[in-house]
Amino acid sequence: xxxxxxxxxxDRREVVARLLSGRKKLLVVGxxxxxxxxxxxxxxxxxxxxxxxxxxGAAMIGLGLATARPxxxxxxxxxxxxxxxxxxxxxxxxxxxxxxxxxxxxxNGHFGQTGWxxxxxxxxxxxxxxxxxxxxxxxxxxxxxxxxxxxxxxxHTRSGAKFATIKIRASTSPRVPPPRDGVYVKTRFRxxxxxxxx
Amino acid sequence: MxxxxxxxxxxxxxxxxxxxxxxxxxxxxxxxxxxxTTIREAEAxxxxxxxxxxxxxxxxxxxxxxxxxxDRGVLLMQSSGVGNCINALALQCCTRFPLLMVxxxxxxxxxxxxxxxxxxxxxxxxxxxMNVMTWRADDPKDVEPLLHGAATMAFNGGHACALLLGQxxxxxxx
Numbered sequence: 001x002x003x004x005x006x007x008x009x010x011d012r013r014e015v016v017a018r019l020l021s022g023r024k025k026l027l028v029v030g031x032x033x034x035x036x037x038x039x040x041x042x043x044x045x046x047x048x049x050x051x052x053x054x055x056x057g058a059a060m061i062g063l064g065l066a067t068a069r070p071x072x073x074x075x076x077x078x079x080x081x082x083x084x085x086x087x088x089x090x091x092x093x094x095x096x097x098x099x100x101x102x103x104x105x106x107x108n109g110h111f112g113q114t115g116w117x118x119x120x121x122x123x124x125x126x127x128x129x130x131x132x133x134x135x136x137x138x139x140x141x142x143x144x145x146x147x148x149x150x151x152x153x154x155x156h157t158r159s160g161a162k163f164a165t166i167k168i169r170a171s172t173s174p175r176v177p178p179p180r181d182g183v184y185v186k187t188r189f190r191x192x193x194x195x196x197x198x
Numbered sequence: 199m200x201x202x203x204x205x206x207x208x209x210x211x212x213x214x215x216x217x218x219x220x221x222x223x224x225x226x227x228x229x230x231x232x233x234x235t236t237i238r239e240a241e242a243x244x245x246x247x248x249x250x251x252x253x254x255x256x257x258x259x260x261x262x263x264x265x266x267x268x269d270r271g272v273l274l275m276q277s278s279g280v281g282n283c284i285n286a287l288a289l290q291c292c293t294r295f296p297l298l299m300v301x302x303x304x305x306x307x308x309x310x311x312x313x314x315x316x317x318x319x320x321x322x323x324x325x326x327x328m329n330v331m332t333w334r335a336d337d338p339k340d341v342e343p344l345l346h347g348a349a350t351m352a353f354n355g356g357h358a359c360a361l362l363l364g365q366x367x368x369x370x371x372x
Binding site: 049 | 354
């Protein structure tokens with residue numbers, strides 16, 4: 001599928017690879033669909049947790065993880081569709097004020113996996129404004145690679161919950177599927193943090 | 199405010215004590231009156247993260263994340279919230295993290311609001327359909343052993359386990 005419309009201009013694969021380059025003490029939750037593919041494409045890692053289902057759940061997984069492991073930085077990378085389905089999570093996260101959590105939405109303004117229907121963000125909703133209103137300590141819209149470099153530095157600050165809308169192109173990237181075996185991914189992730197199978 | 203009367207306080211305090219005994223560090227909830235004591239004690243406990251949710255399925259994701267980080271938690275809700283959790287329970291089915299839930303029932307006995315009844319009558323079946331094991335407490339003396347059993351099977355087995363607090367236990371809402 002070629003580019004559908006002029007939305008964002010950033011390439012999602014380039015954005016995610018740049019955000020995760022040189023990562024240290026960073027736990028990553030990849031949201032359902034293309035976001036998980038992007039995280040996988042940047043390089044499989046024991047500290048990646050990929051979602052293939054439970055749409056709407058990525059941000060709350062990030063909150064639980066960030067609360068349990070304040071010694072790590074946690075990054076949720078997900079799409080606008082997933083974030084919209086878990087809209088209330090913005091309120092729940094904001095009042096908890098997790099200092100080590102960043103939610104970054106790869107926003108192409110569309111439901112890309114289901115036929116490219118226009119989403120709420122594609123029709124004008126600014127998620128970064130919603131996050132700011134909810135009470136995130138930092139929230140911004142990112143439209144260029146300088147913004148990505150700035151966000152990468154912010155991941156490791158302890159200044160409160162952070163939120164970024166990253167405006168990406170509404171276009172298809174090759175599928176790079178992460179493991180579908182959720183038990184394996186979970187156990188690998190926990191083992192890397194020193195928690196062995198029950 | 200609690201509606202507990204003399205003789206019921208015991209089981210309400212049993213819930214929090216059993217959760218502490220099992221090393222629960224996260225109490226995530228959509229409130230209901232029968233959970234009032236547990237919520238109040240969790241909010242007051244510095245070792246516990248008490249998290250109020252906007253909708254129950256947020257709790258499934260939260261507890262999956264907490265477990266990834268090595269922590270145990272519990273989700274408290276009313277039976278109507280079980281309906282909100284159905285698709286999110288796929289996360290537990292596919293990753294098999296320990297999921298402990300305590301569900302305050304509506305619509306199963308002497309229900310004053312008929313709009314509570316459809317989901318209340320479907321609660322246990324819906325949980326079972328999604329591979330959640332259920333136990334039901336209608337007698338105050340059953341709460342402690344049943345919650346202990348559910349927590350044991352969740353945390354030692356990676357299962358999804360729910361204790362249902364029946365309306366006979368909770369008391370008739372006036």
